[in-house]
Amino acid sequence: MDGARYKERRVVFEEKMNHLQERLHQMGSLVEGAIARSIESLRTQDQAMAQVVVRGDENIDYLQQEIEDKCLELIATQQPMAKDLRRVATLFKITTDLERMADYASNIAEITLRIGDEPLIKPLVDIPRMAVLSQRMVKKALDAYVREDVELAASVGPDDDEVDNLFKQIFRELLTIMMENPRTISQASHLLFVGRWLERMSDHATNIAEEVIFLVTGERQRLNP
Amino acid sequence: MDGARYKERRVVFEEKMNHLQERLHQMGSLVEGAIARSIESLRTQDQAMAQVVVRGDENIDYLQQEIEDKCLELIATQQPMAKDLRRVATLFKITTDLERMADYASNIAEITLRIGDEPLIKPLVDIPRMAVLSQRMVKKALDAYVREDVELAASVGPDDDEVDNLFKQIFRELLTIMMENPRTISQASHLLFVGRWLERMSDHATNIAEEVIFLVTGERQRLNP
Numbered sequence: 513m514d515g516a517r518y519k520e521r522r523v524v525f526e527e528k529m530n531h532l533q534e535r536l537h538q539m540g541s542l543v544e545g546a547i548a549r550s551i552e553s554l555r556t557q558d559q560a561m562a563q564v565v566v567r568g569d570e571n572i573d574y575l576q577q578e579i580e581d582k583c584l585e586l587i588a589t590q591q592p593m594a595k596d597l598r599r600v601a602t603l604f605k606i607t608t609d610l611e612r613m614a615d616y617a618s619n620i621a622e623i624t625l626r627i628g629d630e631p632l633i634k635p636l637v638d639i640p641r642m643a644v645l646s647q648r649m650v651k652k653a654l655d656a657y658v659r660e661d662v663e664l665a666a667s668v669g670p671d672d673d674e675v676d677n678l679f680k681q682i683f684r685e686l687l688t689i690m691m692e693n694p695r696t697i698s699q700a701s702h703l704l705f706v707g708r709w710l711e712r713m714s715d716h717a718t719n720i721a722e723e724v725i726f727l728v729t730g731e732r733q734r735l736n737p
Numbered sequence: 738m739d740g741a742r743y744k745e746r747r748v749v750f751e752e753k754m755n756h757l758q759e760r761l762h763q764m765g766s767l768v769e770g771a772i773a774r775s776i777e778s779l780r781t782q783d784q785a786m787a788q789v790v791v792r793g794d795e796n797i798d799y800l801q802q803e804i805e806d807k808c809l810e811l812i813a814t815q816q817p818m819a820k821d822l823r824r825v826a827t828l829f830k831i832t833t834d835l836e837r838m839a840d841y842a843s844n845i846a847e848i849t850l851r852i853g854d855e856p857l858i859k860p861l862v863d864i865p866r867m868a869v870l871s872q873r874m875v876k877k878a879l880d881a882y883v884r885e886d887v888e889l890a891a892s893v894g895p896d897d898d899e900v901d902n903l904f905k906q907i908f909r910e911l912l913t914i915m916m917e918n919p920r921t922i923s924q925a926s927h928l929l930f931v932g933r934w935l936e937r938m939s940d941h942a943t944n945i946a947e948e949v950i951f952l953v954t955g956e957r958q959r960l961n962p
Contacts (some may be wrong), residue, residue, distance in 0.1 A: 570834075577957065580826075584822055584826055586817055586824065587812060587821050587822060588817075588819065590815045592813075593813055594813065595884045597812060597813050598809065601805075601809055601829075604829075605833070608830070608833055638786055665837050671881045685925075687923055687926060689920055690915065690926075691918065691919045691920075694915065694919055695916075697912055697915045697916050697922070698912055701911075701912060701915075701926070702906075703928060704884075704926060704929070704930075705929075705933065708930065708933075732802065
């Protein structure tokens with residue numbers, strides 16, 4: 513390929529990558545919003561808000577499919593090599609993680625609907641903290657991807673530790689509540705799952721961060737072994 | 738490209754695809770084995786078997802990374818188009834689902850270790866049934882991928898329904914046991930998670946089947962809406 517054609521091709525590739533990154537950013541915002549709203553709906557027992565999250569999940573699924581199709585189209589038409597190919601592949605994988613996170617948010621919103629207006633067995637404090645951390649982790653991981661910032665990506669690891677510790681704490685607390693009052697068992701079991709899903713969300717954010725590190729450095733690193 | 742070179746390229750591509758499919762098959766067998774052993778270790782409280790599953794998870798992770806790297810290499814060196822590109826992309830995605838299933842098997846084995854030799858609160862019957870179904874679903878979905886058999890892929894849907902129903906049943910049963918005897922709460926909570934993970938496994942097998950249908954027909958179909 514001569515110099516001018518090569519240059520033109522790079523411009524087209526970068527334009528298409530920019531477009532894909534914008535869509536990824538949009539998907540990330542939707543997922544952050546879904547996490548925030550799912551937990552807010554649970555905390556305030558807001559059924560309407562929970563419905564919004566459940567219904568919104570389909571849009572996130574569609575967006576994921578669109579991005580995925582565009583990644584394949586980009587690979588097919590531009591035939592990127594080496595690092596460029598990895599950039600596309602990483603973006604492709606990130607959307608899978610984001611989509612799973614949105615699924616968990618939707619699961620949480622379904623718990624809000626399941627609990628309905630039955631009084632909460634305890635005010636929710638640690639669960640919203642886990643959610644805030646998970647949102648922060650997604651945001652950091654996506655920013656790290658766009659800026660190829662390894663340090664920022666690595667900073668997701670300590671957040672994941674904190675989420676894991678919060679989950680262990682919530683697990684113990686809920687077991688104690690159930691043992692003291694068997695009438696709480698049904699709701700407490702649901703809340704156990706909420707905790708676990710938040711923990712899984714933060715694992716997905718950690719996956720994204722690890723992908724970013726691999727993209728930039730070529731080395732596989734476990735952020736939270 | 739002239740005819741002879743095109744033909745040579747196709748041969749190389751098909752050879753590499755065959756190799757990738759063999760590795761995928763190998764990964765599938767490892768995952769099926771991990772599911773079977775994780776549940777068997779739980780049912781028979783076999784700590785050594787549980788250790789094997791937990792330690793084996795790393796090998797599955799490595800295999801996934803190897804397949805993924807080879808997929809990217811194949812795309813970069815062979816620059817497949819249209820359907821061929823989709824075949825590689827689908828294989829790439831399938832390994833992500835398989836890897837998640839292996840993670841769940843490892844989580845289950847960790848529950849075996851957690852429960853230790855504390856007597857089981859009930860003989861496990863439905864949980865092993867869920868596991869058998871999940872294994873069958875992975876097997877069918879992978880066979881459907883290799884043979885591009887839409888009918889076989891679609892047959893995973895009813896299995897997923899059955900798994901979902903078993904999980905609901907297990908959930909209700911465990912809640913009842915906990916309410917009747919609060920001393921069972923800790924172990925019952927662990928078993929609740931086991932049920933949920935098996936349900937998630939079958940969701941991943943369903944994802945694989947849906948990917949296969951999309952690959953063959955170009956249409957997105959939800960097997961278990």
